[in-house]
Amino acid sequence: MKISSTEFIKSATRPGNYPPIELPEIAFAGRSNVGKSSLINVLVNRKSLVRTSSTPGRTQLINFFNVNNQFSLVDLPGYGYAKVPVAVKKAWGPMIRTYLEVRESLHGVVFIFDIRRVPREEDLRMLDWLEEFGVPTIPVITKMDKINRSQREKHIKLIVEETGLPRDAFSLFSATTREGCDEIWERIGAALDPAEMPEVEGE
Secondary structure, rough: OOOEEEEEEEEEEEEHHHHOOOOEEEEEEEEEEHHHHHHHHHHOOOOOOOOOOOOOOOOOOOEEEEEEOEEEEEOOOOOOOOOOOOHHHHHHHHHHHHHHHHHOOEEEEEEEOOOOOOOOOHHHHHHHHHHHHOOOOOEEEEEEOOOOOOHHHHHHHHHHHOOOOOOOOEEOOOOOOOOOOHHHHHHHHHHHHHHOOOOOOOO
């Protein structure tokens, strides 16, 4: 997809603050420090549309962006970082779950995993929510450049086994090399047109 414009719409924490539904939405979700911000910035060809931070857990709001006046890109809060206030940690789950449950314009979620990290309880809970609410899911494994090619499949296998998703459900991505960028855009395009979106099912 050729990106001609990307504009910030607003931030929100609850449905009453979400922007009016005008466009289909694609959300991005994942654990803190999983490479979500870098993935979004590469996809929209902007250096700092979404701020990257050396401090995980910095994103604590749902952020909405207009892309090409064709769809809204929604950056969900990163979760699972231990060194944030307890009140913030408790708010993450309900905030994300509520969005997934009530947002009628949501067409899909790009769910991000770090190739170096085995999925944990919060990741599996997110998968359960996506299945519960019937949200088309685009699983992406990031930071592929951080692992030697000879070790890739070993790490991918651990993620596949923990999530129960088929191996071919995952797109592989590197912000450094831009590997996987075109494939992810193709899958986002398919999600925006549900008639073309294959379902991701557990084994």
